[in-house]
Amino acid sequence: MVDLVLRSRRVVTPAGVVPAAVSIAGERIVAVGAYDAPVEAGLELDLGDSALLPGLVDTHVHVNEPGRTEWEGFATATRAAAAGGVTTIIDMPLNSLPPTVDTEALKIKQAAASGQIHVDVGFWGGAIPGNAGKLPDLHAAGVFGFKAFLADSGVPEFPPLSAAELATALDTVDALFVVHAEDPDHLHDAASSAAYADFLASRPAEAEHAAIATAIAAARASGRRVHILHLSAAGALPLIAAAKADGVRVTAETCPHYLTLDAGSIPDGATEFKCCPPIRDAANADQLWRALADGLITCVVSDHSPCTPELKRQDTGDFAAAWGGIASVQLGLPVIWTAARERGYGLADVVDWMARRPADLAGLSRKGRIDVGADADLVVFDPDDTFTVDPHRLHHKNPVTPYAGKQLHGVVHATWLRGRRVTGDEAGGAFLSRED
Template sequence: MVRSRRVITPDGETPAAVVVEHGRIVAIRPYDATASAASDVDLGDTVLAPGLVDTHVHVNEPGRTEWEGFATATRAAAAGGVTTIIDMPLNSLPPTVNAEALRIKQAAATGQCHVDVGFWGGAIPGNAADLPALHAAGVFGFKAFLADSGVPEFPPVDREQLAAAMAAADALFVIHAEDPDHLHDAASSPAYADFLSSRPADAEHAAVATAIAVARAANRRVHILHLSAASALPLIAQARADGVRVTAETCPHYLTLDAGRIPDGATEFKCCPPIRDAANADRLWAALADGLITCVVSDHSPCTPELKRQDTGDFAAAWGGIASVQLGLPVIWTAARDRGHALAEVVSWMATRPADLAGLPDKGRIAVGADADLVAFDPDATFVVDAHALHHKNPVTPYAGKTLHGVVRTTWLRGRPVTGAEKHGHFLTKGHR
């Protein structure tokens, strides 16, 4: 039993005692209920929340384990209150573009996972015939890039190739939405503004329009990944009003970082699509509050310090990706509380809605029958981010030195504390039960 005067349930925040048997929540009782439990943890005023679900994580193993790996990524996730991740089909070698590649990735992950792990498949030119078997093998859907992914083994699809992929598999398609015709080669420069100008909002706007049009014609679910450009929001709203099954996510860095405050040479801030200005972030927050953007996920995409070109500070040459799987909850809570949002809203954005997106009814909620994935979270405590103290493999993050509100005290996976001493994460497939 785990008790708290502040339990975040689907009905809101309430005092309660959560009863766990065999890894599942079997009852939710009054805070002061008595029970003959083997373990009875009283958190007092520390919040008890459901474990977060991060549906956008690049683990990079096998093949690029010097960037990240399942042991380090999942340990960082657990330390940040994330109990489920879904791994992207790149930048591993091989990428997860057929059933055999999925088996290779699962073999690499076996015995290494501190939290539960699912997998996305990939849609690339020429692999449409492989998608039904890959879907049957348990991936949650298929990721496609409409622009260069940054790695040669995962090329982008054009409109016709995306249509062929959607015709081949009745699945969720998750799209990196930037249109290559609107992107420009970035000049070698330490100035963030020079990089930002190479990836304008128009590129996202055009690619979102393409993804929606193809999904509309194919009658498929489509999800826009890491939405950065608020100018694309009206397209999504109109498509949803028209009956297109389209959703969108954004990320902590797009909500909390400001292009105008990124120092020259600070390549830890580089990601694609890019971080835009504060006015754009305000519009993303408004869309999140009204449900047009459904969830907030990390897009944890780390690499080595050398690939970030910290020696030269050249944004054009640096790898684009933000390392943040351990920090998403305090980053978003710090900003959300300043904007008047309740912690229950943050839990919805980062736990319940991502679980719903992936079709995981047992995850992301404190409810009878759900997995006992729980987080003890102190929302009033503060800490200063030390990149070297984080659990992901390489100590690079744009949040280094920032003071954040909210400290994860304990994370439980199916009722068992995640301490790093042992790994008891499971592999998940769509419709997990």
């Protein structure tokens, strides 16, 4: 006898979308059988034509607690994640105080999150000037790798690495390094302006191209793994393709906003669209989609990076003064599904990009798939239903999003985390470490 059986005519498995009955005992999936197979279970639910997806894995989330909890906190961020079908997040090391740049800071962050998390949570460490000697101990403590900036991060306590400092960090510890790749020599100070075009001009594509070349050179010289975060500039794709062909261990991700939003359609003063690197034009997005379908871009993650409405400078609409970051952890699945279906992609593609591949990036073999032995992280998703985004109905702390008012396809009706239904009332998430 198993604890739970979920039946659906559209179960997204590694073998494709099939009718199936998914049996769960404890925290794990123990069988994926025929849709109408008899199973003795404590609870059985027939979802009919609603799709059953594996819980999404978002490896790029800024929670900001402790220290900047007014921007976002673990309770609100993880409740939003679960409502959006995300059952695993990996928290970025900056914007919290202290940043996660040594083992003591990791303990402080875990203590702040304890008892508050509604999904499973892992942590990235941070590589900053002067902390290379602390990276091995932090890696041994279970962080999934190290985040590094090659340009100003926006917060003074997390300064960028030079090319030489990045090379030193990679030589110090055999770990995955995830890199914010913009080259400061190609960035320009943005003048005070409500015009998005002025902000975009201050962060040209060449800044990404140059920084990605730096990261690739470090990976080539060291033999270490380097992952390019939130790729925005499609012109850098040939650099990545050539490096991979040479055997360099480099991968890249992109985000929903780079795939679905268009610089030419951003209104003046709409600072909720500001992020770094910036949203570029529709032709650029088309190239990112092709690279995603070809596997050159590994995965799609949120880069959920919220702040207070005041820091977004919605009062003035000044892009230069506004904080750069987009809050989207709850909306990534419907945003991507809405665009993907219009381009002829299916649910299996979206699950590959947003569940399996991010799990593989982090080495989480039991996450991001509906298969025997995997964690019973499951999402009931109606791909045909629609809704209009109301920021005040989202669960992240501050009601700011560039998707406000957009009609999206795909509604999450229920989420299970390791076999238990996530309701938002009880914080049942667990901490994950690299050994998991």
